[in-house]
Amino acid sequence: MDIAINTGNSKYHVDKNGYYGRFGGAYIPEMLYPNVEELQTQYFQILSDPSFQQEFDALLRNYVGRPSPLYLAQRLSEKYQANIYLKREDLNHTGAHKINNTIGQILLAKRLGKTRIIAETGAGQHGVATATVCALMNMECVVYMGSIDIERQAPNVARMKMLGATVVPATSGSQTLKDATNEAIRDWINNPIDTHYILGTASGPHPYPDMVARFQSVISEEIRKQLKEQTGSELPDYLIACIGGGSNAAGTFFHYLDEPSVKIVAVEAGGKGVHSGFSAATTQLGHLGIIHGAKTLLMQTSDGQIIEPHSISAGLDYPGIGPMHAHLYETGRGQFLSATDDEALAAAYELSKLEGIIPAMESAHALAKLKDLPLQKSDNVVLCLSGRGDKDLNTYISHMTK
Amino acid sequence: MQNRIDQLFAKKPNGVLNIYCTAGFPELNSTLPIMKSLQDAGADVIELGMPFSDPLADGPVIQDSSTLALKNGMSIPVLFQQLEGFRKEIQVPVILMGYLNPVMAYGIEAFCKKCSELGIDGVILPDLPMAEYESEYKTLFEEHNLHFIFLVTPETSEARIRKIDSLSRGFVYAVSSSSTTGKDKDMGDQSAYFKRLKNLQLKNPILIGFGIKDKKTFDAAAANANGAIIGTAFIKAVAESKDINKTIKDFIGSIR
Ligand SMILES: Cc1ncc(COP(=O)(O)O)c(C=O)c1O
Numbered sequence: 001m002d003i004a005i006n007t008g009n010s011k012y013h014v015d016k017n018g019y020y021g022r023f024g025g026a027y028i029p030e031m032l033y034p035n036v037e038e039l040q041t042q043y044f045q046i047l048s049d050p051s052f053q054q055e056f057d058a059l060l061r062n063y064v065g066r067p068s069p070l071y072l073a074q075r076l077s078e079k080y081q082a083n084i085y086l087k088r089e090d091l092n093h094t095g096a097h098k099i100n101n102t103i104g105q106i107l108l109a110k111r112l113g114k115t116r117i118i119a120e121t122g123a124g125q126h127g128v129a130t131a132t133v134c135a136l137m138n139m140e141c142v143v144y145m146g147s148i149d150i151e152r153q154a155p156n157v158a159r160m161k162m163l164g165a166t167v168v169p170a171t172s173g174s175q176t177l178k179d180a181t182n183e184a185i186r187d188w189i190n191n192p193i194d195t196h197y198i199l200g201t202a203s204g205p206h207p208y209p210d211m212v213a214r215f216q217s218v219i220s221e222e223i224r225k226q227l228k229e230q231t232g233s234e235l236p237d238y239l240i241a242c243i244g245g246g247s248n249a250a251g252t253f254f255h256y257l258d259e260p261s262v263k264i265v266a267v268e269a270g271g272k273g274v275h276s277g278f279s280a281a282t283t284q285l286g287h288l289g290i291i292h293g294a295k296t297l298l299m300q301t302s303d304g305q306i307i308e309p310h311s312i313s314a315g316l317d318y319p320g321i322g323p324m325h326a327h328l329y330e331t332g333r334g335q336f337l338s339a340t341d342d343e344a345l346a347a348a349y350e351l352s353k354l355e356g357i358i359p360a361m362e363s364a365h366a367l368a369k370l371k372d373l374p375l376q377k378s379d380n381v382v383l384c385l386s387g388r389g390d391k392d393l394n395t396y397i398s399h400m401t402k
Numbered sequence: 403m404q405n406r407i408d409q410l411f412a413k414k415p416n417g418v419l420n421i422y423c424t425a426g427f428p429e430l431n432s433t434l435p436i437m438k439s440l441q442d443a444g445a446d447v448i449e450l451g452m453p454f455s456d457p458l459a460d461g462p463v464i465q466d467s468s469t470l471a472l473k474n475g476m477s478i479p480v481l482f483q484q485l486e487g488f489r490k491e492i493q494v495p496v497i498l499m500g501y502l503n504p505v506m507a508y509g510i511e512a513f514c515k516k517c518s519e520l521g522i523d524g525v526i527l528p529d530l531p532m533a534e535y536e537s538e539y540k541t542l543f544e545e546h547n548l549h550f551i552f553l554v555t556p557e558t559s560e561a562r563i564r565k566i567d568s569l570s571r572g573f574v575y576a577v578s579s580s581s582t583t584g585k586d587k588d589m590g591d592q593s594a595y596f597k598r599l600k601n602l603q604l605k606n607p608i609l610i611g612f613g614i615k616d617k618k619t620f621d622a623a624a625a626n627a628n629g630a631i632i633g634t635a636f637i638k639a640v641a642e643s644k645d646i647n648k649t650i651k652d653f654i655g656s657i658r
Contacts, residue, residue, distance in 0.1 A: 027502060029459040029528035030553040031580050033562075172465060173455065185458050192557055192580040290503045290529065291456070303477040304507025305455040 004048035012257040018206025023323035026205035070226035082375035096387030098129040104215030106133040109196035122177035123315035124156025126200030131165035141165040144183040146176040174308035201245025202322035205293030216251025246322035248386035269311035270338035280309035281338040291320040312341035313361035339368035360387030406495035407572035418629025420447035424467040426476025443654035452500030461584035489521040497524040518546035584634030596626035
């Protein structure tokens with residue numbers, strides 16, 4: 001896997017100062033500076049090391065089960081009158097794309113001599129993926145999770161505990177992903193020497209957005225190969241991914257950013273409707289701001305207070321967006337759509353019935369936009385099915401009986 | 403006019419007491435009466451917190467004071483209204499401390515202009531990177547006679563401390579241990595760090611903050627620096643108080 005590919009000439013990848021256009025950077029208090037600087041100066045070198053890459057590849061293959069299939073979904077294709085390929089990240093060990101990043105970061109943490117791992121989680125998928133690699137590498141693991149998410153993603157809380165992690169509820173603010181991230185950052189401030197923070201999405205201070213994107217870039221590297229085998233061309237007409245902080249989207253788009261013929265579609269959580277006051281559609285509602293150390297688009301009041309978002313999906317319930325994506329939005333390279341809670345639910349039921357695949361609530365947001373794209377019958381569409389729906393069964397069941 | 407922070411250290415190089423209080427806490431209109439009480443009780447510097455919804459560097463006590471202040475309706479524009487004409491009553495240096503996002507939303511240039519009109523002396527924005535300050539904002543702050551104060555921690559390298567010292571005006575804020583505010587880490591083993599700082603002979607005075615809560619910790623910090631900053635312990639005292647003016651008098655009295 002070429003996670004250390006040189007992207008220096010691309011205007012969509014990170015620049016040498018840690019920015020994507022006017023977005024990115026590292027807006028952190030001095031207490032975090034030594035840790036973040038250590039990552040900034042070392043991550044690329046570590047990722048470039050052949051022995052690191054070998055270890056990473058071997059774990060992805062033998063432990064995660066990669067490559068994940070690229071599956072031509074026949075009945076879905078028939079319904080939407082295009083060739084729809086699902087990139088099956090749901091089939092990874094632990095059930096989502098999140099494990100690609102946690103494998104990479106735990107190997108990095110080991111090389112940095114860290115002995116304690118912390119993480120934030122929304123849907124619990126990143127928490128489970130982190131607890132999993134900590135068990136594998138025998139490291140102490142503390143996961144911060146919003147109290148509301150602890151309730152709505154209960155199966156994942158149980159899994160984290162069984163894997164030996166300590167789950168700490170975040171009780172401030174909206175008690176969701178944003179607040180869990182605040183708590184994880186505060187933990188890191190208080191434990192600067194022995195602890196590595198495995199951030200779970202393509203946000204946060206530089207180098208996290210680029211580092212996470214690189215660990216997830218295995219997704220688009222595989223898509224290129226698999227699509228070539230199946231269609232004769234590496235290039236689809238459309239790439240579609242849901243976007244919370246933007247890690248599965250970053251992985252899906254990574255090796256296609258400089259292929260102008262490939263249309264890139266990112267789907268945000270519209271909640272109860274973009275203008276309902278209960279939404280997480282950051283590009284539509286956000287303005288330039290600072291969240292969790294990154295300058296990016298951010299949902300905020302005119303006084304610069306961060307607005308508490310809403311989404312039925314815990315993994316998309318975030319008022320910001322990774323800086324790479326803010327840049328893709330601003331440059332027009334990516335098209336940003338939003339799916340409401342109801343649209344996502346309908347799409348999840350549809351995929352289950354048509355293809356026998358129960359998607360994660362997050363991934364269902366991407367599926368929900370197939371109906372809104374001007375697809376041609378000959379179009380090849382690749383959609384990142386970022387996770388499976390086991391963790392969402394309670395939500396699915398409660399809405400079925402309504 | 404010479405900046406009030408510089409005047410203070412020229413007059414009083416040792417034992418400077420800086421008290422942090424969140425603006426709009428515990429009530430929206432508490433800001434000015436608390437500042438007045440602090441000055442009367444003998445605080446040398448007042449650091450006013452501009453509340454933020456997501457204060458990453460703060461522990462629960464200051465977080466809660468910010469949440470309450472925001473609920474009370476505090477914001478930068480409201481604070482500036484409250485501070486209109488405050489220099490008629492308050493002579494001690496006043497520093498605004500907060501996070502970058504609300505200041506960006508207000509507009510950094512407009513913010514500096516307003517601060518200087520009102521008579522604010524310094525600003526602390528812990529999440530504004532040093533490099534960005536230097537390349538984009540240094541001239542702006544200096545033109546408005548606003549001292550920009552940076553933090554250093556026990557983990558900050560000597561080279562970086564020297565760079566921070568060269569960019570800081572007024573004083574350097576030495577965080578006593580790598581922690582969020584109000585964390586009760588042991589101050590005992592910090593004296594080596596304080597001595598190391600002292601021996602660097604920085605051009606700026608040094609105030610030590612985080613974990614200073616009473617006479618004992620204040621004296622320990624003040625022995626190795628030009629003074630110290632108290633935040634969490636003060637907020638706690640105010641939060642529990644029935645007579646804020648008296649609480650402030652007693653609090654400052656117990657430290658002096
Ligand atoms: C299955 C799944 N998809 C997507 C996401 C959203 O995160 P990101 O935007 O980083 O891919 C999550 C987050 O928890 C998730 O669990």
